[in-house]
Amino acid sequence: MKSLLSGLVATLCATTAHAGCMEAKAPCEVPMGSYHLALPADATEGAKLPALVFLHGAGGSGKGAMRMKTALERGYAVIGPNGLKRDGSRFGPGWSFHPDRPKTRDELAFLREVMDDATDKYGIDRENILLAGFSIGGSMVSYLACDAPDLARAYAPVAGGFWRPHPALDGCQGPVDLLHTHGWRDKTVPLEGRPLGGGRIYQGDVFVALQIWREVNNCDGMRADTFDTDGAFWRRKWDSCKNGSLEFALHQGAHGIPKGWADMTLDWFEALD
Template identity: 55%
Template sequence: MRTSSITLGLATWLFGAAAMAADCGGVDQACEVPMGSYHIAMPEGVDGAVPAVIFLHGAGGTGAREISNDAMRNGLLSRGYALIAPNGMGREGRGGGFWSFIPGREILRDENAFLDEVAADAAQKFGVDRDRIVLSGFSIGGSMTSYAACAQPDQFSAYAPVAGSFWRPHPAECTGPVRLLHTHGWTDGTVPLEGRPLRGGAINQGDVFHGMSIWRAANGCDAWKADRFEMTESFWHRRWVNCNEGTALEFVLFPGGHGVPRGWSQMMLDWYEGL
């Protein structure tokens, strides 16, 4: 989605006060850490340490665009959460950023270490509660979220990938149990539920259903099938509850394609706060 200069200007004005104390974080001035940078939008009137959602953009996106997304930003800030939007690595000859994680390709940055830097810097500069951060992301940012959860499940409080999961070859297993909510469009053609080959088969998206089996194994769930089902006006929920204590696993489908569905931030925070 393209962000107009008017929208960016409004976002700069809205976030200017929140970022002023740190001299960074707004649309026009990212906060720098040794391995990269991030943008942040802070809620008003929140006492004490602030919970947050780190949201990873899709391919070719930027953190500035994410904090300029009215639905995402307002949905989180209205619930008292900060929105932290890191920038992916630059792409030579192309705009926007990418995340370095795809199996079989050269790893250009330790993304988990970068996310640690972002979280620590946001805690120090803005008072974000390091123990109450949800890592999320869209499309390839959702895939990055899944790989971060698989490698270091205790790095963040919970994980909520949207429209992005593992790539082939799928991980054989993950490091440990997680609290994870995966959301995906039923008719997604960009990242289909079954995955698809890209660049003539040079890289291949994974199967989301197989990804859920990896999470079930990591969480010690008793059964393949979900234990609970719920249908709301916008979402179809599949929950596994007979799993190891302290874990959470939910798969949410919605009747749409490749995107973050309307109402997602509220649904995700309801899930997180109910854990």
């Protein structure tokens, strides 16, 4: 009887924890950290769901990703991993993205844990994950795409990319499908980058990052092959890449996630071969 009661209590606790996680009332726990998760309202049991995994900016949390209603309405699970605060930092939670700075956590191992946990417990399609992020979350996405191109199906950094010194042209591990979005008026992470900490660290140049991605994907030319300026985003696409795909979307705003980003990015993701 005691064993049966213990089993019932364990099952009830697990069910409650999962429900709280899905409703963003409590984070889902994995050995290296935690994440928030929301499922589309019409998700059916046993269905394999595509997922948007979104990495927050400095001082944010994964709970903020739960506001991405567009993705949920389009049938995606939304997953918001939580960054960690670095010892001695005056900022809130962030990511150990810079290859030359001390690391608070192996972020690649952590995100593999998150994706595997969500796949096992919530029916996420592990082969259909879009990894995106804002500001330093976008920087984290860029470095993960460079170091582990098999982590996700595709990558979509927003207002964040590599930092100086940039990776070598041949320093990334393999081809990727990547859409970089940036604001023309961004002064926090300018297109050209800027020094921080009295010049101790430097943000990277978005156009150098695009050169790196062209090399990674073995694109034929330096300039883009197609251009689209009809909508809210000015888009440049390299169609000549022998591997992967590359696109750059520029908007008129400053440092932020622009209106229409989710629909544009999910349209791009769903059109990938």
